[in-house]
Amino acid sequence: MGQDFFEKNTNNGSGSTHTNNWAVLVCSSRYWFNYRHMANALGMFVPSWRYRHFVTNLLCKPRYRTVKRLGIPDSNIILMLADDASCNSRNKFPGSVYANPGRHLDLYGDNIEVDYRGYEVTVENFIRVMTGRLMVILVETFIDEEIGRHDPSVPRSKRLLSDERSNVLVYMTGHGGNEFLKFQDNEEISAFDIADAFEQMYQKKRYNEMFFMIDTCQANTLFSKLYSPNIFAAGSSGLDESSYSHTNDNDIGVAVIDAFTHYVLEFMEKINKTSQVSMQELLLCGVGFDLPIKYYQMVWGSGRRAAASAHDKPDSHYHFDSIDPAKINSNPGYRYDLFKRPMDKTLITDFFGGVARVEVNPPTVSSTEPLYVDELDDGAELHVNKSVTSKHAHEESDQTVSRLLFWLHSPESKRTRAWASIGLIGALIGWVLAK
């Protein structure tokens, strides 16, 4: 019963089992005329800002800070920007990056922490960040666990320190083509590279669930090779399609944001930390998603609808038009076959919102004891396991204590205590009555 109670509280009813959120936001292209890609990535950085209406922007500052405090913390966001548009000599507004004409919100303004900048943004570094092999030290004397760990000299802010209970958002933008994304001006990451990196992450238990979003030309081809479980992917355009920019600022003189990202962010405006909007509403609007096919183009708009007319639902399902192919001139696509949870139960905040949840596990020390018995004959392994388990046990007891302490201060515990005292009083009354 206690277990049920905890599950009900920790999962927000969405069925997600994650306890923390991470985000890797990558802008892979250089140069001044790719300003919009930097703005895309920076826009994603704080996904719930209001950036369209001036009036709402008057309220923006406090809201922005709140969101940032309650959302994914900076330390959990790896931001990779291949160029520095804010400091480009052509920037009329030095030190600022804007994503909307009229320049209402400076994306670069408050406390932006770019973890990888300029020429640090390479395919290799991206893969190393994802797989946690920032500096591989293969020293034979290290025990297995140490292999593949970060070089201690790499600061924490540059590492993706996720675990098997982390929900990871990966957002990439840049110039791409069929199954590749260009990095800087000299190399590409292929769809296979991404798929293999994610598989390594899965094997190394670096994520619980992953949301892979990409805005580039022929974006949907980039997630076509994924094969690891629990990944949901969305892209801005299909094979042989270009992704287009959304709008220009005539003082900056270049396009400031891409269409797909713009509409995603505009949709995100409606989301706050406690919102219960599902991923289905963001990306699968109006299309039944229990289709037997693997992945397909989204089919909105008059011209495109025929393709999915069989799965069309009444117009009430089009209640928002966050990503309309007619508006962005490309067919955004998604892929959910690797994902286990139902889309309508998966919340947007599962990936975009920052959650630091505490989970209380029943003591598990007893469950590890049979290990000793099972593997007695193997001396070496026994030794390793012994050290590991004892370390684990030690850590876990530490953790349990800290978790309990934390839990005692949480509002949930207050409620629990209230119920417990009511129960106690009830029991006392019952006992008195029974007497």
Next chain:
Amino acid sequence: MEKTDQEQVAPEQQLTGAKKILSKLKQLVRPTGNVHEQRLRRKMKLTSLITRRLTLIKTAMFVIGYLWMVLLPVPQLGRGTFVDENALQPGQVNTQWNWGDVHAADLYLGQLEQMRDVNYTSERRAEWFKEQFSKLGISASTQNYHFQTSAANMTGTNAYAVISSPRNPGAEAMVISASWLSIIDEGAGTVNIRGVSMILALAGFLKRYSYWGKDIVLVISDGYLDGMQAWLSAYHTPSQSGLTADRLEIPSGVIWTALNIDYPGHSFSHLGVFFEGLNGRLPNQDLFNSLNRIARYTAGVPVVLYDHLDPREDSAADVSFSRVPSFLYNIQFVKSYLYQARNVLRHFGYQYNGRGSGVHGLFHQFRIDAITLFAVPATGPHGFHALGRTIESTLRTMNNLLERLHASFFFYILKEPTWFLQIGLYLPSAILISAAMMFHGLSIWVDAGWMKDDRSKSNEKSLSKETPAPEPEWKRRQRPVLDVLSIMAATHVVGLILFGIISSRLFISNYKNLGQPLFSILTTAPVMIIMPLASQQMFRKDVARRATILKAFNLCFASTVISIITVLNFSLAALLAILLGVPLVMSSSSLQTELPIRMIKYTAYAFIGLGWLLFAQTQMAQAIWDWQILSVWFAPFVCIVYAPLVLQAGISCLI
């Protein structure tokens, strides 16, 4: 019964027919027997096919080539212009140039008008410009220069200023320039007065902004072409003979793009663009296309080529030529054709002599993409305001560049501001003519190596007269290559001497008097030298005639020259194809023609080759000036390559 028989036979025949085709196809794909032999046979078959129809092929190539040239202005031919370079982002900025800046330009204009009226010296003028730049807080300087060649003796002073890039090291630069003399009548004396005031006003305006990723170099050059040539030479420090110029005191970066402003009138209706550079070079089309877009959509000024208004858009320009009947002119196709033909011919006129169409052309020799903005004089409606906005936005676009312009076209013929011919659509015309000349020359060369054997003929006669068409027996014969090559070399040496003479101070100083005697000497000398030699020649049947071989070599050489020139300077190549193509083929080497006729032919060639000594003396002097001051190779080319080629054809008529 019969019927059924037939029915049975027919399919069989069909079957055999199909089989035949199949086996033939099989043989084609996978030949049996000796593969090498078959290949050789195939080759021979092809060769004989071509040689049998050679005359037809040659004629067809000539006709198509010339027809193609005539069809170049057909409005349907070509494609629309487009901006290719991603970084440019033309016309996407709000312009800040306002009426206050226009007022500043007007104030400068007033002062300049005074200076013009009291006839300031170049030096004083340049000092004044420098002072104005310095008042704005921009580092400025002047540069004295002096050209001393046989054709020119010019002195002047340039003024220039550098606005350093505020947030960049200034490794690259862009230039805005105005020459003191306007492009009108190619620097005849109209002062580019508003163009210069524009530069001064722009200096104050551009300095206010911090987003320049490149240095901006403002140049007010003296004279028309000479000032800028001296400035550019000093900037890029190549040593030019005949020029003494001050070193430039203020350094800047590599220049990628340049805009030259020419605004001589009171106001303007259209912005004309001049783009042809020295020696047939053209700027990257992206620069022109960006400007076109910006002028139209940012400043609302229509862009035209040169000062040619489009008769389909402007009623003022919609005037029929006197030779074209109005009913014909009013057909849309004819009107478009004539308009485009006018643009193409103007382009040819600027390109063939390598002189380019203005000050911008001087930049091209240093691989700087540059164009001239010419404010086509009119009573309105545009003025400093529209021009300033266009320049500001174009500079923002040039500022966006990350590397030199490279994406768009370097070879093109602009027929309209938004319509152009790619290289593939105009190059073949000259190439076809050149190839036809080559074919003709080769066929003459091959034919010269064979002769009919007389003995076999006499045998035939004695044997039987009934033999219907006895195959003539062919024998090889010698071809006097060395003689002919020395004649050719001699003509080119004569050309070299000719060039030496006409570029000498003595000749240039009174070319009007000396042109005629030089022409007579040059045309009669070969006759005097060659004729006695020719009469000495033994008419031997077993040696090919020198005239024939000379013609063959002459044609092959001319063809090669034209083919090479097509990519360097298409207009010149087209002109050569017209002047050399048919005339060189027509040169005869037969002995049957009477001497007077041959002499007349020779004289005609002499006029084609050297007639410019009599009829185009000013152009000749101009070409010499271009060679000495701007290193335009048109004059030496005409003397050393073109005239000797025509003389060779003439000589082949004599010997």
